[in-house]
Amino acid sequence: MKINLRVSLKIPDAEAATVKNTLRRRMGYGAVLEDLRRERLWSIEVDDSVLDPESLARRLARELVNENKESYKATVDSIDFEEGYVPVKVGLRIEDGEAISAQKRLRNRLGFDMVRSVERSSIWKLSLRADDPERTAGEIAERLLINPHKDFYEIMR
Numbered sequence: 001m002k003i004n005l006r007v008s009l010k011i012p013d014a015e016a017a018t019v020k021n022t023l024r025r026r027m028g029y030g031a032v033l034e035d036l037r038r039e040r041l042w043s044i045e046v047d048d049s050v051l052d053p054e055s056l057a058r059r060l061a062r063e064l065v066n067e068n069k070e071s072y073k074a075t076v077d078s079i080d081f082e083e084g085y086v087p088v089k090v091g092l093r094i095e096d097g098e099a100i101s102a103q104k105r106l107r108n109r110l111g112f113d114m115v116r117s118v119e120r121s122s123i124w125k126l127s128l129r130a131d132d133p134e135r136t137a138g139e140i141a142e143r144l145l146i147n148p149h150k151d152f153y154e155i156m157r
Contacts, residue, residue: 001050003057005042006073006123007065013038019124023140032136035127040120041079041089042102047114056114063110064102079156084127086137087156091121094150123156 016038023029023036042064050056057074065072081087096119103118124145130136134155141153 001046001048002077003044004075004079005061007040007070010071011069032128032130037125039123041123043119045117050114085125086133088124088137088141089121089154089156090145093152
């Protein structure tokens with residue numbers, strides 16, 4: 001079973017604002033890009049023997065989310081996105097030290113023995129006025145959101 005924690009900032013997201021301005025002002029997407037938002041995604045694979053995954057998700061969020069500046073949405077085995085956005089998941093092809101460290105901390109120091117693996121990625125939610133929004137989102141991902149030598153992307157519709 002997979003617990004997904006979608007983490008977003010409560011405070012203004014300077015990185016998302018910079019990406020949005022770059023796409024609009026320097027890369028020619030001013031007429032196409034209506035809005036852009038960013039979330040962090042923690043995907044945590046746990047044993048199927050877990051009886052109450054929602055409760056476990058809340059306990060894991062206390063360790064992975066800074067509630068002073070972040071909010072989260074937890075789901076089990078699926079991720080649902082708001083209408084009007086094309087979600088682009090960006091993750092590392094190479095070993096992710098932060099995800100490995102989080103897994104070790106959860107299992108070894110905090111006693112979450114049911115945690116099998118932890119993956120970390122970013123979700124870029126693009127609101128686009130385009131004939132083919134998914135193609136445009138893929139183009140934006142390849143031109144700006146990823147480094148092709150270390151990252152991959154996936155349109156999550």
